[in-house]
């Protein structure tokens with residue numbers, strides 16, 4: 001982003017110039033990378049401070065991609081599983097390492113693993129029909145952690161979270177507030193394996209993967225977690241409230257000193273462009289929270 005574009009963006013947000021914590025900012029974010037060329041959409045003009053999330057967004061009426069994760073923001077499904085429940089034994093006693101996987105720490109205790117051990121350990125877990133684990137991507141020392149729900153088909157194919165159309169919208173939203181997975185946010189999901197047929201993850205799946213997310217949060221020690229979509233929000237906040245009730249205010253993560261902001265899932269925004277104004281308000285709140293970190 002040029003200095004002029006940045007100034008216009010910040011003026012629009014009512015902010016003075018701000019930066020991510022200098023010790024954590026590897027480089028200024030560049031325009032979102034193309035993570036799924038076949039699904040590429042035109043990048044917004046560099047001068048547009050609210051790409052696709054502004055009320056007058058250009059993506060209005062776009063059909064959902066066949067491979068995108070379902071809209072999890074409004075569906076009525078079983079209440080979220082309690083993340084306070086002890087992790088199932090299967091989540092604590094690792095299986096034999098998959099062939100070719102890096103060796104996980106001996107006598108694995110997830111809560112003591114470093115990033116690489118954790119990722120290697122995840123690869124040894126039951127894939128539950130998925131092709132591969134989707135561990136996460138981005139700056140592991142960033143102030144901001146984005147948590148989605150679970151990988152979809154594109155993510156399952158590439159092993160990277162948020163690479164389909166919804167992921168591209170997420171990248172553009174982040175770019176609008178000076179954030180990028182290439183520099184200053186980390187992105188992961190509640191569930192690390194794609195649920196069959198893109199269905200919502202069930203309680204067992206959430207419980208099985210929960211120790212990994214919990215350890216990622218511990219290792220990262222972010223200032224802000226952004227929960228995108230209902231499943232991520234309810235799971236992280238251990239709540240059964242609707243997304244509409246949870247979004248719009250900062251919450252305190254129940255298990256440590258950490259703010260959680262809830263916003264719409266980008267797949268939902270692709271289907272309900274009328275909600276983009278609210279998403280833009282959420283983004284501005286994220287920017288303000290980052291500025292005060």
Ligand code: URA
Pocket residue numbers: 069148149150151152155160161162163166167189229267
């Ligand atoms: N939806 C999610 O919640 N996560 C992804 O990684 C992709 C789509």
